[in-house]
Amino acid sequence: MSTIFHEGRKILRSEIGNHNYAEIADLLFFRIQISKYQDELGNTFFLLPNINYLVEETGIKKRTCERALTELVQNGFITKSKIKCYDGAVRLKIFITKKFNDLMNYINSFVDKKNHTKSQSIDKTNQQNIDKSVAESDFASVAESIIKEDEVLKDNNINNNDNSLDLDKNVINVNFSMDSKFTYDMAEQIANKHELDCADVLFALVDLEESGLYKNKNILIEDAIAIVKRNQKGLDALPNGEIFNSYKAIEIAEDVRKEYLTAKQQLAIHQMLRHLSQKGKAVISNIKEVFSWIEFQITNPVYQLVGMNFKHCLNVIRNLLCDNSKNQYSKPIGYKTIKKLC
Structure with missing residues (x-):
C-alpha cells in the first residue's frame, strides 16, 4: 500500500482519526493510483466491485468497512458515485479528493526527508519507481507483480486484425x-x-x-x-x-x-x-x-x-x-x- 509499511502510517492515522479507516483509505488510494479508469473529465477512479472486496483485502469487518466509506466521504477524503453496469449490478466509483492527495504527498515528502531515500512519487507516471528500502514489503511485492504484468501485456498480441489473441x-x-x-x-x-x-x-x-x-x-x-x-x-x-x-x-x-x-x-x-x-x-x-x-x-x-x-x-x-x-x-x-x- 502507500503508507502502511512506513512511518507515514502514523500521520495518516492521526489525520483520519481511526486506525481501521486509515487502512481502508490507504488501500483505496493505492488502488486509484494503479487504476486505468477515468471519467469524462479525466479524473481517475477505482471501481469497487462490492464491500466484501474491502473486507477480504483488509480483514476488517464488513460493517466497519461500510462506516469507513461514509466517514471518508463526510470528512472530504474521497467522493463516491454509483454506476449501473451492463450486467445490471450497481457498483461504486471511488475518487480521491485534493485534500487526500495533498495529505499523501506531504506524507511521502516527510518520509523521504527523514529516511534520506529516493522519492517514492505518488504520481502514477512514476508509480513503478519503488524505493529499494521497502523492497521486502508487501507494497514492493505488489508493485513488482504489476511491472511483470505490464511486461506480459506488451508480449500479448492484442493488436491483431481479428479477435484471435495469442496470449503468453x-x-x-x-x-x-x-x-x-x-x-x-x-x-x-x-x-x-x-x-x-x-x-x-x-x-x-x-x-x-x-x-x-x-x-x-x-x-x-x-x-x-x-x-x-x-x-x-x-x-x-x-x-x-x-x-x-x-x-x-x-x-x-x-x-x-x-x-x-x-x-x-x-x-x-x-x-x-x-x-x-x-x-x-x-x-x-x-x-x-x-x-x-x-x-x-x-x-x-x-x-x-x-x-x-x-x-x-x-x-x-x-x-x-x-x-x-x-x-x-x-x-x-x-x-x-x-x-x-x-
Missing part, C-alpha cells in the same frame, strides 16, 4: 476477476482496440470466467468481445463457449430480464440452440437469426412473455422450437433482425 503462457493461467489488475489492463486494451466501453468488457471477462465454461483464455476473450459488440453496436456476433454444457450455461445465467442480455444469458441461449440443433430436437437453419428472435422476446419484458423470468422464458421458447407441428418459429409483430435494424 502466464496470461493463459490468469483468472479474470475484479481483484486482478491484469484484468483491468486487458479490458482497457481490448476496449481501445475495438472501440468498446471498457467497463462492459471488464464485466464480460469476469462473467465468462465465473461461468466455468472456459479453459482457453483466447476463446474467452473472443466471446467477451462478441458479447459487448452485440450489446453496444448491434453487431451479429455470438459467444460460443469453449466447454459445451447447455444445462450448466442455463443454470448459471441470471434469471432477471432487462433491455439487454448479459454475458451469461447470451451464452445460455446460444448453447441451448446448439444443443437443440445437434440433438435434432428442433430444425434451426440459422442459429443467429433464431438467437435474434429470442433476444427480442426476452429483452422486451413489457410486451413479450410478460411476467416471466429469463429461465421461464427460455423454457417456453424451447418448447415452441421443439413443437413438431410448427415448421418455423413465429416472429413477434414488429420484429426485425439486427441487420435490418442497422
